Amino acid sequence: MPRIAVSATAGKKTAKAAKAGKDEPTRRQQLAAKTRERIFRIAIREFADKGFSGARVETIANRAKVNIRMIYHYFGDKEALYVEVLEHVLARLREAELAVALDVRTVHPADGILQLYDFTEGHFAAHPELLCLLSWENLNRARYLKRSKVIQAMSSPVLDKLRTLIERGEAAGNLRAGIDPLHLYVTLVSLAYFHKSNAYTISRMFDTDMLAPSWQADHKAEAHALVRAYLEGERVLEPG
Structure with missing residues (x-):
């Protein structure tokens, strides 16, 4: 009997090991x-x-x-590989955006929006391949981006964050009324994108190294001032 008991135990261990394998x-x-x-x-x-x-x-x-x-x-095929590359770099951006330590319920709305800008600006600096891929795909008029079934859904959570901050700011009187989340997001991305994606050409045109850390830091401060003035200042012209 003891021998049988040992064999049964060994059998269970063998089966468990096989399953783990x-x-x-x-x-x-x-x-x-x-x-x-x-x-x-x-x-x-x-x-x-x-x-x-x-x-x-x-x-x-x-x-x-x-x-x-x-x-x-x-x-x-090549096209499927390219679409997966686009999905990957944009998903990495979106995942990092959503991981930004930002409590949209308590942070001052303008400060929270500037935190999102700072993240986007830093992500573009750390991932120049994203800038290049977006530029190429714009030349293609988003021909291949349109074939992705997941990219469009990635952007909604970011707009939700901005929408929450805008609504809180407007309700508390911290932000001017009438700010559209999508227009604001495009503005933030533009301020974070252009001076990096076009740095080589405009550096040559104006004989200034726009990729120099000091120039980039100064431009970031300019962007902060522009965004804060836009968010908190009074509307000068109403759209026609």
């Missing part, structure tokens, strides 16, 4: 995941540098050190 990824699965990730990271750089039309699947395969068939195996 099934739940854990195999070495082949781990290698496949790493290969896919390597292809994807290189694709981000390639599309950011050259856009959809200029990027080549062959170049991505060579740099990733894989057979070109592997790209089609993991992503379907």
